[in-house]
Amino acid sequence: MSKKNNMGKTKRSTDDLINDSIAQQNDWLENRREYTRGFLKSLNCFARPSHKNTENQSVDKADVEAARTRRTGLRAYWFPVLCAMIVIFIAIWVIFIRGTVESRVIVVPAVPEPVVQKVNNITVPEFDIVRIEKNGSIVIAGRWLPHQNISIMVNNKIVATERTDYAGEFVYAPANVWAPGNYTIALLGAEPEVKSSDKVFVYVSEAGAENSVSLLMTKTGSTLLQAPAMLQDGDLAVSKIDYLDTGRIVITGDGLPRLRVSLAMDGEYFGFARVSDHKHFGLGANVGDLVPGKQYQLAVRMHDGDGRTIATVMHEFVMPEMTGDDDTYYTVRRGDCLWIIARNFMRRGVLFSIIAERNNITNPGLIFPKQKLQIPVSGK
Numbered sequence: 001m002s003k004k005n006n007m008g009k010t011k012r013s014t015d016d017l018i019n020d021s022i023a024q025q026n027d028w029l030e031n032r033r034e035y036t037r038g039f040l041k042s043l044n045c046f047a048r049p050s051h052k053n054t055e056n057q058s059v060d061k062a063d064v065e066a067a068r069t070r071r072t073g074l075r076a077y078w079f080p081v082l083c084a085m086i087v088i089f090i091a092i093w094v095i096f097i098r099g100t101v102e103s104r105v106i107v108v109p110a111v112p113e114p115v116v117q118k119v120n121n122i123t124v125p126e127f128d129i130v131r132i133e134k135n136g137s138i139v140i141a142g143r144w145l146p147h148q149n150i151s152i153m154v155n156n157k158i159v160a161t162e163r164t165d166y167a168g169e170f171v172y173a174p175a176n177v178w179a180p181g182n183y184t185i186a187l188l189g190a191e192p193e194v195k196s197s198d199k200v201f202v203y204v205s206e207a208g209a210e211n212s213v214s215l216l217m218t219k220t221g222s223t224l225l226q227a228p229a230m231l232q233d234g235d236l237a238v239s240k241i242d243y244l245d246t247g248r249i250v251i252t253g254d255g256l257p258r259l260r261v262s263l264a265m266d267g268e269y270f271g272f273a274r275v276s277d278h279k280h281f282g283l284g285a286n287v288g289d290l291v292p293g294k295q296y297q298l299a300v301r302m303h304d305g306d307g308r309t310i311a312t313v314m315h316e317f318v319m320p321e322m323t324g325d326d327d328t329y330y331t332v333r334r335g336d337c338l339w340i341i342a343r344n345f346m347r348r349g350v351l352f353s354i355i356a357e358r359n360n361i362t363n364p365g366l367i368f369p370k371q372k373l374q375i376p377v378s379g380k
Helices: 002-043 061-076 078-100 338-346 349-358
Strands: 126-132 138-143 149-154 157-163 169-172 181-189 199-204 213-217 222-226 237-243 248-254 260-265 268-274 280-286 295-303 309-318 328-331 372-375
Touching (some): 126 181, 126 213, 126 222, 248 295, 268 280, 280 338, 328 338, 338 349, 349 372
Antiparallel strands (some): 138 169, 149 157, 181 199, 213 222, 237 248, 260 295, 295 309, 328 372
16 A cells, blocks of 8 residues: 555656656747847848737747748848949949049140161162072062061062061062063062162063073162073074274174173173163174274173173174275164164264264154164264
8 A cells, every 4th residue: 555655656756857847948948039039130130120019929930930031032132232232323423423523634745656676777678589480480588677568569560568577578479470571670668668779670581480580780780680590592692793994893682681791802802781671782892993804703692690601602704895884774673762772883872862863863762663773883
């Protein structure tokens, strides 16, 4: 009997302990919830004030969830809202504040024109190479101011424009092959516009590059840039030899354009003449009195720019009896002019007016091919 009473008392005391523990835990949790609510309300500046009396009423769970949702939404969009406010502030500042600021006049100092540095004291465009390739194409190289445009002029017409590099050098190589004929090449620099003082004469032979000629023409003389490596029969030909009673011998013929042709008789040198652009030349020299019936040997030679002989025509003749005529006759060829004819036959080009007067030519600048001229080689 006593045992049963003790068991009952022990059970009741255990239940009391459990109930007390549960009550204490509930009180502790409630205190934690109250503390958390107060802390969150102090941090949430966007929280709306509650209009309900919270002293005797507890916060409904649905209201707590709704508040949490509102706080989460506002936190998610805070950055776009901030950016929008900044943009609005900048727009207001530009429209209403910046427009009222007085405009300031800024004076920029004058900047001098850039000075192009000269390379090796070059004042005009210059040629370095003008070469005729085996296939007939042309290669032109030269120098001008660095990083400038330079135009290539062929027969007074601009055919191309190149750009110089940092050293002022350029190269022009057209893709098309030049047709046989004569060409005069000049250079024209841009900014400032300066034309080359030297020119290059190019003769493209029908026989190919081996017979072509490239000649640099300067104020002081001419220099052969490319001499013919191989000549054909007819590249140098003598068509006429006249001897006058004044002791002057006159020779005409054909050769390569712009090259020099010299005359020698019995080993004695008598002078030279230059072949015209149309391949004709005329030589005149005072050889003195020739003995009738004596045999003489004439040598007509064609030379390159270095003076080397590249072709020779030898002619032997016996001096005949003189006729007493102090004039000679010349048939005009294409490319001739009275100045060149007077220079070759009378040794002075300024004597062209004598030829014009003897042949009743009113316009000395106008003569025609195959026109026969009487030339007073005595100069009277």
